[in-house]
Amino acid sequence: MTNPQDPHAGHDHDHGHEHDHDHAPITADATPGYYEIMEMAVTELMIERGHIGPGEIRRQIEVLDSRTPALGAAVVARAWTDPGFKARLLADGRLACEELGISFYDDTQLIVLENSERVHNLIVCTLCSCYPRPVLGLPPDWYKLKPFRARAVSEPRKVLAEFGTDIPDEVDIVVSDSTAVVRYLVLPLRPAGTEGWSEEELAAIVTRDAMIGVVSVTAEKEAV
Amino acid sequence: MTDSILDKVVPALGELPRFAVGDEVQVIKRFPVGHYRVPQYLRGHAGRVERIIEPAAVDNEEEGYGRNAGGKLHYYRVALPMPSLWPDYLGSPRDELHIEIYESWLEKK
Amino acid sequence: MATEDFVSRLPNDIGGFEAGSVMRVEHQLEPWEKRCHALADVLDFKKLINTEEKRKGVEALGETLIGKLPYYERWIVAFSNISFTKGFFTPTDLARKMQEVETRFAAEDDARDG
Secondary structure (H helix, E strand, O other): OOOOOOOOOOOOOOOHHHOOOOOOOOOOOOOOOHHHHHHHHHHHHHHHOOOOOOOHHHHHHHHHHOOOHHHHHHHHHHHHHOHHHHHHHHHOHHHHHHHOOOOOOOOOEEEEEEOOOOEEEEEEOOOOOOOOHHHHOOOOHHHHOHHHHHHOOOOHHHHHHHOOOOOOOOOEEEEEEOOOOEEEEEEOOOOOOOOOOOHHHHHHHOOHHHHHOOOOOOOOOOOO | OOHHHHHOOOOOOOOOOOOOOOOEEEEOOOOOOOOOOOOHHHOOOEEEEEEEEEEEEOOHHHHOOOOOOOOOEEEEEEEEEHHHHOOOOOOOOOOEEEEEEEHHHEEEO | OOHHHHHHOOOOOOOOOOOOOOOOOOOOOOHHHHHHHHHHHHHHHOOOOOHHHHHHHHHOOHHHHHHHOOHHHHHHHHHHHHHHHHOOOOHHHHHHHHHHHHHHHHHHHHHHHO
16 A cells, blocks of 8 residues: 655665654653753743743643543443433534533544444544544554554554454444544444443443554453 | 525625535645645545534644634545545445545535 | 655655554653643643644654654654744743753752762
């Protein structure tokens, strides 16, 4: 699947950090690196100049820490057990999340993509790393790196196979590429063998990767 | 009585969506220098409007240059068949790509 | 390849390009990375530097730097560049402040090591 615009087609091109990403081990007294110093300096300058308040970064860190895949899992579990909620979720994802107390701290909207026996959904951001952060937290590195971003739109079935997910040909794949104001969340198929489970039990098996669409949900306890 | 008054309401330019759900649209073949948000793999390709994103919004390409308000148009969720985008597409011919595209990048097919 | 293709194609526009297998790498964010992400959110919320301006700023780093710098490193360099353009602070302001921060940490290290 070569894009004729691809200047690197035909050779093995290593984009340095695109392939591996070594981080210095974090120790309490580690000397900050160049970019960390830059980050601290930029923040201090912006506060000194009165552009941002002294507590605003700290508060936003708390916001971010409160956003994890468990929120998305709660949304999915509610949709699986409450048809009225599911209908509202599919009509307006952001509004339905706000119903559950999941505020959206930015200007994004949310479209929830329902998997079915006929359709399997996958989300990607080829241009950068758009991701439904208010409801899933921060994306994994692989979602932001070239292999997934380049190939999810052009060979989704092969990419899914790399995650161990085999979608038969009778099931259509829809890949949603985020570019603007809308973010996506996959509503996975509820697996067989979960009849009568509580919302909590259901949420526990819904993984982040299932809500991205690279894997399906299985009726095994212990979400990752 | 009020029907004729309501019929005479004139919307502003760009206020109402230009395209409707189900419309066949084409991504304009345009290659701007600078910031853009319509990937090159889409340029010149055709698809079907799946959804109109409401409300009208700022052009994100202009946002990149600091425009935070004004000049709003609609985004459309457009469905494009995968085989039409990729010559050797490996998968079902019914697979689709869905993407949000700003009104200024679309024309009726 | 004609040069205009390089001029009109953004370095991040890679949909459909060839690439290797997906390696399922992920890492816990380091504290500075999380602070950097929070900074981005605050700057966008206040429309000091909106998210699209940030994206454009990262694109403006160019293919080489984008290939060499990891994710949050790209953000903070882009924020610095945009801040210079918008007049929030100058390159000299930043250089001086970075030196001040570095000195502060060195002093703490000295104090700790006794």
